[in-house]
Amino acid sequence: MNDPEDQAWLKEMITSLLENMATRIENLGRLLVSKEPKDLQAELHQIKGVAANFGLAALSEVVIKAEGFAKTGEIEASVEEGKKIPAIWESTRQELEKKFST
Secondary structure, eight states: OOOHHHHHHHHHHHHHHHHHHHHHHHHHHHHHHHOOHHHHHHHHHHHHHHHHHTTOHHHHHHHHHHHHHHHTTOHHHHHHHHTTHHHHHHHHHHHHHHHHOO
């Protein structure tokens, strides 16, 4: 991707991802404490979509499990799986920032 316009577009997309996920991770942190089933499932669903759209496989795998547990009412299992998400995101975020110098 050597075209300056493509590079600018990609950098803009990565910046948007970083901002969106900062909010999502903050929301998730609150929901992992409150354990409100519908809100937890909804937030996990949002994170799953973001992860899928950007091809973030490791994040997507954990979020799919956590959302699956939330859907079946297994809130404690969803919370335990969900607790893995911030660390995976942090690692992903650092790699993206290093690669794209955002």
